[in-house]
Amino acid sequence: MPAATLGALGIPACSDNRRTSASSSYAPTYFRSAEWAFIIAAVGRLIPSEGMGPGGVDAGVPEFIDRQMELPYGHGAYFYLKGPFLDNSPPTLGYQLRYTPREIYRLGIAAANSATQKLQGKDFAQLSAADQDRFLALMEKGETAFSTVPATVFFAQLLANTKEGYFSDPLYGGNRGMVAWKWIGFPGARADFTDWIDQAGRHYPYGAVSISGATDG
Amino acid sequence: MAERKKSVDAVIIGYGWTGAILAKTLTDAGLSVVALERGPARDTSPDFEFPRIADELKYGVRGDLWQPLANETVTIRHSPNDVAAPYRKYGSFVLGNGVGGAGVHWNGQLWRASPEDLNLRSHIEGRYGKKFIPPEMTIQDYPVTFAELEPHFDHFEKVCGVSGTAGNLRGQIKPGGNPFEGPRSDEYPTPPLPPIFAAQIFEKAAAELGYKSFPVPAANSSIAYTNPYGVRLGPCNLCGFCERFGCFLYSKASPQTTLLPILAGRSNLEVRTNSYVTKILLDDTGKIATGALYIDESGREIEQPAPLVILSAFQMHNVRLLLLSKIGTPYDPATGKGVVGKNYAYQMCAETAAYFSEDVEINPFIGAGAAGQRVVDEFNSDHFDHSQVGFIGGSLIYAGATGGRPIDQMMVPPGTPAWGEGWKAAIRKHYRHSAPLGTQGSVMSYRDRYLSLDPTYTDSHGLPLLRMTFDWHANEYKMAAYSASKMEEIVRAMKPEKQATILMRPGNPYDVRIYQSTHTTGGAIMGSNPSNSVINRYSQSWDVSNLFVYGASAFPQNIGYNPTGLLAGLAYFSAAKLLDAYLKSPGPLVQA
Numbered sequence: 001m002p003a004a005t006l007g008a009l010g011i012p013a014c015s016d017n018r019r020t021s022a023s024s025s026y027a028p029t030y031f032r033s034a035e036w037a038f039i040i041a042a043v044g045r046l047i048p049s050e051g052m053g054p055g056g057v058d059a060g061v062p063e064f065i066d067r068q069m070e071l072p073y074g075h076g077a078y079f080y081l082k083g084p085f086l087d088n089s090p091p092t093l094g095y096q097l098r099y100t101p102r103e104i105y106r107l108g109i110a111a112a113n114s115a116t117q118k119l120q121g122k123d124f125a126q127l128s129a130a131d132q133d134r135f136l137a138l139m140e141k142g143e144t145a146f147s148t149v150p151a152t153v154f155f156a157q158l159l160a161n162t163k164e165g166y167f168s169d170p171l172y173g174g175n176r177g178m179v180a181w182k183w184i185g186f187p188g189a190r191a192d193f194t195d196w197i198d199q200a201g202r203h204y205p206y207g208a209v210s211i212s213g214a215t216d217g
Numbered sequence: 218m219a220e221r222k223k224s225v226d227a228v229i230i231g232y233g234w235t236g237a238i239l240a241k242t243l244t245d246a247g248l249s250v251v252a253l254e255r256g257p258a259r260d261t262s263p264d265f266e267f268p269r270i271a272d273e274l275k276y277g278v279r280g281d282l283w284q285p286l287a288n289e290t291v292t293i294r295h296s297p298n299d300v301a302a303p304y305r306k307y308g309s310f311v312l313g314n315g316v317g318g319a320g321v322h323w324n325g326q327l328w329r330a331s332p333e334d335l336n337l338r339s340h341i342e343g344r345y346g347k348k349f350i351p352p353e354m355t356i357q358d359y360p361v362t363f364a365e366l367e368p369h370f371d372h373f374e375k376v377c378g379v380s381g382t383a384g385n386l387r388g389q390i391k392p393g394g395n396p397f398e399g400p401r402s403d404e405y406p407t408p409p410l411p412p413i414f415a416a417q418i419f420e421k422a423a424a425e426l427g428y429k430s431f432p433v434p435a436a437n438s439s440i441a442y443t444n445p446y447g448v449r450l451g452p453c454n455l456c457g458f459c460e461r462f463g464c465f466l467y468s469k470a471s472p473q474t475t476l477l478p479i480l481a482g483r484s485n486l487e488v489r490t491n492s493y494v495t496k497i498l499l500d501d502t503g504k505i506a507t508g509a510l511y512i513d514e515s516g517r518e519i520e521q522p523a524p525l526v527i528l529s530a531f532q533m534h535n536v537r538l539l540l541l542s543k544i545g546t547p548y549d550p551a552t553g554k555g556v557v558g559k560n561y562a563y564q565m566c567a568e569t570a571a572y573f574s575e576d577v578e579i580n581p582f583i584g585a586g587a588a589g590q591r592v593v594d595e596f597n598s599d600h601f602d603h604s605q606v607g608f609i610g611g612s613l614i615y616a617g618a619t620g621g622r623p624i625d626q627m628m629v630p631p632g633t634p635a636w637g638e639g640w641k642a643a644i645r646k647h648y649r650h651s652a653p654l655g656t657q658g659s660v661m662s663y664r665d666r667y668l669s670l671d672p673t674y675t676d677s678h679g680l681p682l683l684r685m686t687f688d689w690h691a692n693e694y695k696m697a698a699y700s701a702s703k704m705e706e707i708v709r710a711m712k713p714e715k716q717a718t719i720l721m722r723p724g725n726p727y728d729v730r731i732y733q734s735t736h737t738t739g740g741a742i743m744g745s746n747p748s749n750s751v752i753n754r755y756s757q758s759w760d761v762s763n764l765f766v767y768g769a770s771a772f773p774q775n776i777g778y779n780p781t782g783l784l785a786g787l788a789y790f791s792a793a794k795l796l797d798a799y800l801k802s803p804g805p806l807v808q809a
Contacts, residue, residue: 092727093295184623
């Protein structure tokens with residue numbers, strides 16, 4: 001994709017490294033300050049600003065995750081959370097922990113910071129980008145042991161919520177300006193392809209619209 | 218002590234597709250009817266209104282139209298000796314909730330069964346010999362034939378405004394349709410939509426290989442259409458918010474868009490939503506149902522007396538309510554005796570992703586649950602010679618995007634990092650240029666696969682959850698691998714840059730974390746006598762003759778098609794018998 005086309009879509013061709021400034025105007029409700037620093041740092045590595053395309057922090061993903069924690073979802077309202085809780089059920093039978101998403105973040109971030117303190121004497125957010133990437137990969141593969149919530153469960157939750165925030169309608173606080181939709185070419189809540197029923201295979205030229213009616217110009 | 222309501226002529230438990238079909242039948246006949254629905258009231262407006270419905274996170278990921286698992290779920294284990302674990306988060310299947318049930322969020326792929334699906338055991342024994350069926354496989358014939366159901370399949374297609382192309386019209390094979398389908402008495406009521414681009418490429422590739430592709434029968438009306446009840450549907454615009462969503466365009470058939478508008482004003486029908494039925498009540502003999510017990514929105518326990526009980530909840534809930542009500546003998550896998558919970562089955566599906574170059578405009582967001590898709594049926598049911606393949610059953614193979622939902626349906630080739638700069642680059646490169654194909658395969662029934670009540674876990678009212686004992690058998694691994702190889706052959710002919718297949722292989726147990734199919738079946742199966750089934754050919758309980766049970770719980774084994782066409786056909790077949798015989802003279806319609 002030539003850079004000229006990217007410019008026309010309003011997507012910065014290179015990172016302008018707004019990682020922290022983009023979220024600084026939002027004050028988190030659920031996350032405490034050390035947790036918030038972790039979320040911003042982790043989202044900044046899972047969907048980095050480097051390279052072409054919008055980064056997760058610029059897209060408002062940290063705000064999305066914080067707001068989700070205050071909704072029924074964060075409180076576990078979508079899940080069956082009655083005991084007893086089995087500790088040796090095969091992974092193929094799915095999630096068997098007692099924790100809500102809020103609790104997974106609280107425990108997971110504390111465990112992650114404690115692990116990076118032990119390894120490098122710093123919280124996760126203070127590590128270099130390369131070290132953050134290495135630690136995220138350790139969590140992803142379960143190669144760091146957390147005593148509370150398993151690292152793999154915490155990582156999977158974090159990555160899933162990060163992608164949700166990146167791609168969901170901007171009404172939830174992420175995907176600001178529909179940047180992620182513009183990046184991949186998803187027209188959002190347009191939901192009207194009557195004129196395209198007979199035009200299969202042609203390039204679809206229209207931009208995204210959001211539920212609020214915002215368009216990408 | 219439960220509050221006791223005034224008796225009505227019939228009580229309906231579950232107000233989805235079959236509940237609505239029976240509500241119409243019974244109120245047409247002048248009966249007073251109360252329908253009890255566990256979930257909320259829902260209608261096209263305001264519940265599925267644009268633009269609020271176009272919200273992937275709310276409906277496609279969190280599942281706000283689905284049954285809240287927090288209150289009630291199922292437990293699952295792989296074998297009878299394991300401890301079952303609760304299905305705590307949605308994965309493998311999604312359950313409907315509220316008025317319209319799963320008929321709100323479904324895709325609208327409206328298939329009939331193949332004729333041989335309905336007499337499977339005798340068909341297989343006749344063609345391949347009795348030894349072809351493994352001893353642990355407990356498949357059996359339906360006690361009803363394709364020819365008997367055909368007028369009801371036809372009627373339901375007209376109720377739904379199904380778009381499609383006939384392949385076998387009164388015995389004559391027609392070009393462009395499914396040459397393997399049973400003879401149909403009439404064309405589909407509306408023409409198919411043209412294929413979306415992925416389906417066009419599939420169609421061409423299938424033709425090159427000599428396969429006969431045709432439009433997926435779609436309960437996504439292609440034109441402005443008025444159904445036999447005078448209810449109007451509008452043309453589908455391939456909006457992409459179909460599968461997992463309610464339709465804002467009145468295009469996707471649902472009880473709301475086909476049946477409920479004519480029932481809404483009836484003085485002899487009362488629908489009580491947020492009414493959670495806990496038991497079907499029986500008289501002292503245990504042979505006659507006297508009504509239903511339920512818990513209303515404010516937590517009060519209420520008894521609704523009625524001399525006719527219609528159990529039309531989702532497959533799993535039907536089985537659970539029979540067990541909670543102690544109707545029929547629970548199935549025991551050790552002895553093979555008992556029938557309630559017997560022959561639970563599922564589907565086995567494979568997927569192939571086709572990754573094209575960036576000049577191939579797949580536009581995955583243009584699509585519907587069914588409209589615009591194309592399919593081949595060569596490798597389903599007994600449409601091909603099974604004598605050398607070593608399994609029973611088969612799959613349909615279909616192509617066509619269902620909305621290209623970015624959170625849930627992002628396709629990137631294997632080897633792509635799951636996060637970071639590489640992932641971000643890959644989603645842009647592949648999103649608009651990748652096409653999903655899938656197989657949907659039958660699963661046979663087995664002696665050790667069944668449903669029962671869980672001894673440990675309970676719902677929010679303290680009642681036992683349903684327990685599923687299920688894993689794949691060798692027959693299904695072979696079936697899925699064979700179907701996937703045919704799908705991969707077609708995909709190669711589509712000439713993508715890359716392709717990748719997800720397939721369950723021997724050694725991969727049933728994995729509840731991955732969405733596979735909501736087409737769960739069995740547990741209250743239909744059969745020729747009380748020793749092999751819960752209900753007779755008219756969906757009437759063998760044990761309690763004023764109880765009728767509808768839905769895919771009736772299927773003795775699963776099929777390689779979506780279940781709604783078959784279960785609606787069985788419901789209309791039963792409804793006709795209710796009118797002709799039962800309502801005039803209540804009692805057993807088939808002598809045991």
